[in-house]
Amino acid sequence: MIKILYFGRLSDMAGRRTETLALPQGVRNISALRAWLDTAHDLGGALDDPSVKTMVDQSLVHNDMSLNGNEEIGFLPPVGGG
Amino acid sequence: MIKILYFGRLSDMAGRRTETLALPQGVRNISALRAWLDTAHDLGGALDDPSVKTMVDQSLVHNDMSLNGNEEIGFLPPVGGG
Amino acid sequence: MITIRDTPFKPSKELEAFTQANCDAGAITSFLGQVRSEAGKVNALYLEQYPGVTETGIMDAVAKAKARWTLTDVMVIHRVGTMDVGEPIVLVAIAAKHRRPAFLACDYLMDYLKTQAVFWKRQTGKDGSKWIEPRTEDYQDKKRWEIR
Amino acid sequence: MITIRDTPFKPSKELEAFTQANCDAGAITSFLGQVRSEAGKVNALYLEQYPGVTETGIMDAVAKAKARWTLTDVMVIHRVGTMDVGEPIVLVAIAAKHRRPAFLACDYLMDYLKTQAVFWKRQTGKDGSKWIEPRTEDYQDKKRWEIR
Numbered sequence: 001m002i003k004i005l006y007f008g009r010l011s012d013m014a015g016r017r018t019e020t021l022a023l024p025q026g027v028r029n030i031s032a033l034r035a036w037l038d039t040a041h042d043l044g045g046a047l048d049d050p051s052v053k054t055m056v057d058q059s060l061v062h063n064d065m066s067l068n069g070n071e072e073i074g075f076l077p078p079v080g081g082g
Numbered sequence: 083m084i085k086i087l088y089f090g091r092l093s094d095m096a097g098r099r100t101e102t103l104a105l106p107q108g109v110r111n112i113s114a115l116r117a118w119l120d121t122a123h124d125l126g127g128a129l130d131d132p133s134v135k136t137m138v139d140q141s142l143v144h145n146d147m148s149l150n151g152n153e154e155i156g157f158l159p160p161v162g163g164g
Numbered sequence: 165m166i167t168i169r170d171t172p173f174k175p176s177k178e179l180e181a182f183t184q185a186n187c188d189a190g191a192i193t194s195f196l197g198q199v200r201s202e203a204g205k206v207n208a209l210y211l212e213q214y215p216g217v218t219e220t221g222i223m224d225a226v227a228k229a230k231a232r233w234t235l236t237d238v239m240v241i242h243r244v245g246t247m248d249v250g251e252p253i254v255l256v257a258i259a260a261k262h263r264r265p266a267f268l269a270c271d272y273l274m275d276y277l278k279t280q281a282v283f284w285k286r287q288t289g290k291d292g293s294k295w296i297e298p299r300t301e302d303y304q305d306k307k308r309w310e311i312r
Numbered sequence: 313m314i315t316i317r318d319t320p321f322k323p324s325k326e327l328e329a330f331t332q333a334n335c336d337a338g339a340i341t342s343f344l345g346q347v348r349s350e351a352g353k354v355n356a357l358y359l360e361q362y363p364g365v366t367e368t369g370i371m372d373a374v375a376k377a378k379a380r381w382t383l384t385d386v387m388v389i390h391r392v393g394t395m396d397v398g399e400p401i402v403l404v405a406i407a408a409k410h411r412r413p414a415f416l417a418c419d420y421l422m423d424y425l426k427t428q429a430v431f432w433k434r435q436t437g438k439d440g441s442k443w444i445e446p447r448t449e450d451y452q453d454k455k456r457w458e459i460r
Contacts, residue, residue, distance in 0.1 A: 007212060008284030009295040058217050074214060080298035081211060081242060081283030082197050082254050082274060082411075089360060090432030091443040140365050156362055162446035163359065163390060163431030164263075164345050164402050164422060176328035183323060183344065187398035192344040193418070195411060196331065200338040250335035263343060263422055264453065270341075271415050278411075305412065 002069060004037065008077040010052070014041045023069035030054060031064045033073070051078050084151055086119065090159040092134070096123045105151035112136060113146045115155065133160050165238075166222050168213055170245035175255050182239045186259035189236045193266040195274050197254040199247050202289070209253065210286040211244045218282040225276040229258075232272070233265035240273065244283070272309055279306045313386075314370050316361055318393035323403050330387045334407035337384045341414040342405040343422050349397040350437070357401065358434040359392045366430040373424040377406075380420070381413035388421065392431070420457055427454045 004019050011017040014037075027033050034047045034054075046052065054061050055074040086101050093099040096119075109115050116129040116136075128134065136143050137156040149155075167173075175196050183192055199209045213219075226238050237259040247253060256273050260266040277283075279298045286295050323344050331340055347357045361367075374386050385407040395401060404421050408414040425431075427446045434443050 005214070007214060008286075012295075055214075055217065058214075058220075074217070076214070076282065077284065077295070078297040079282045079284065080279050080302065081281040081285070082278040087362070089362060090434075094443075137362075137365065140362075140368075156365070158362070158430065159432065159443070160445040161430045161432065162427050162450065163429040163433070164426040174328075175331060176324040179327060180322075180324035183346075187346060188349050190346060190348040192342075192346070194327075194340075194342045194344075195415070196340040196342075197411070198331075198335060198338060198340070200409070201336050261348070262449075263345070263426075264449070267343070267415065267419050267422075274411055274415075301410075301412070 002033075002067070003072045005072065005074040007075065008079075010043075010046060010075050010077055013043055013046055023067060027067075029064050029066045030056065030061060030073075033067065047075055049077075052076065084115070084149070085154045087154065087156040089157065090161075092125075092128060092157050092159055095125050095128055105149060109149075111146050111148045112138065112143060112155075115149065129157055131159075134158065165240070166219060166226065167241045168219055168222075168244055169241065170243070172247075172251055173241055173243070173255070175252050178239070178241055178255055179257060182237070182257045182259070186237050189259035190261045191263040191266040192257060192259050193263070193270040194255065194257040195270050196252060197274075199249050199251050199253060201249040205291065206249060206287055206289045208249070208288045209247045210288065211242075211247070211253070212284045212286075213244045214282045221280065221282050222277070225273060225280070229269045229272055233260070233269050235260050235265060235269055238269070238273070240277075242277065242281070242283070275302070275306045275309065278302045313388075314367060314374065315389045316367055316370075316392055317389070318391070320395075320399055321389055321391070321403070323400050326387065326389055326403055327405060330385070330405045330407070334385050337407035338409045339411040339414040340405060340407050341411070341418040342403065343418050344400060345402040345422075347395050347397050347399050347401060353439065354397060354435055354437045356397070356436045357395045358436065359390075359395070359401070360432045360434075361392045362430045369428065369430050370425070373421060373428070377417045377420055381408070381417050383408050383413060383417055386417070386421070388425075390425065390429070390431070423450070423454045423457065426450045 001020050006014045027036050053076040056071050083102050088096045135158045239257040241255045243253050258266045258269045279302045387405040389403045406414045406417045427450045
C-alpha cells in the first residue's frame, strides 16, 4: 500500500492529512500518481506547483521516479518554523 | 581638595586606589599634576602612557587643562568588561 | 540536544539546565521565539511537523554549525501543535568558549529554522485561519550563510 | 534596565522576568558571559568599575543601539567585584519584534562591553594575579559597527 501525507495548506485542499491506497491501475510513477491524486481530490494542479516538494520514503525526489506500491509519499508546500 | 582615582593596574603601581590632596605648590594643570604624582609614587611615566586616559570630574580630557584644586581626577588604563 | 515537543516548555528552566551543564563555556547565546499577538490579530499558532524528517533536518543543520564553528554545546527546542499568544515556539542556545562563534551559530540555526526546517505554520485570528510561509527577508537572511 | 552589581545573580531568573515583561516581543536574544577556568589556570576574576562613569557609558551604548535598531526592550546586568569560576559576569538580553535587530543589538552591546565599557579585569590563578586588557579580536569586533 501507498501512504500519502499532505502537509500545510495541501491538507486543507485535499480534505485529509493522510490516506492509504493501493497504487491505482496504470499509475507506475510519481508524476502519474500526482495527476491521479489531483483529479481524485480536485486539487487544481496544486501538487504540480513548483513550490511543492515531493518526498518518497522521507527523501526528496527532484525528478520522476517509478513506484512499487509500498512507499510513503509526502507532499510538502514551502516550509518554515521558528 | 583634589581627589585622585587610580584604576586597574595603576592602583597596584601607585599602591592605592584613591587619594585626596591639596593641589601641590606650582601645580596648576593636569600635565603638571601627572608629573608630580609620577615622581611622588615612582610610577616610571605610567600616567603619561598614551593608553592611559584622564578624566576630570568624570569627563574625558584629551588635552591639558587647568585645575582649580577641587576636581575629581581619574586615571584609566585600557578598559574592557564582559 | 534537539527536542520537538507538542506541550509547552519553560525557556528559563531549559536555559538554566543548559547553562549549568556548560558552566565552563565562557559564552552562551540564546534565541527565544514567542507567538506574537500582532496587535490582537492573532489568537493562536499551529505548527505541524513531518515526524522523522523534521528532526533529521535539524540534526543536520546542527552538525553543519558544529563543523563551521568551534562550539561546546547546542540546544534546540521547537514546539509543534497549538500555541497561544505569548507562548514559546522555539529556543536555541549555543555554548562556546568565545562569543563570536556563539552569536554566529545561533543566528545561523535560526535562519535554518525559519526557512528550511520542515514545519508548517497556521495562524488563527479574528480574520480566521491561514497558513503562513517564510517572508522574503527570511530567505535573504538564509542566503548570508552560503559559501561562495 | 541596566544593573551593575557586586553580588551574584541568577541568569535564568533575570531572563524569565525579562521574557515575561516582553511576552509579545516575538524575538528575545541573550548573551551570558561566565568566568572560564581556562583548564584550571583561573580561580577567580575581579572586576572594577568607575562608579557613575561605567553606568553612564552603558546607558549611552544602549541608547545608541535603540537609535540604530527597532527594539522593544534591553536588559544589561554586569557584575563587579570578585567572581569564582563558572559564575555569571554579564547578561545582555534584547526583545524585539523580529530576530535580526535582536541579534544585531545583542552582538553590538557585547562588543561595547568587551572593549569600551569602563571596567578593569584582574584574573587570579595558580600563576598569581594579573590585569587583563581586551584582545586584538575584541577591538576588531568593535570596528564592525563603525559607520563608514
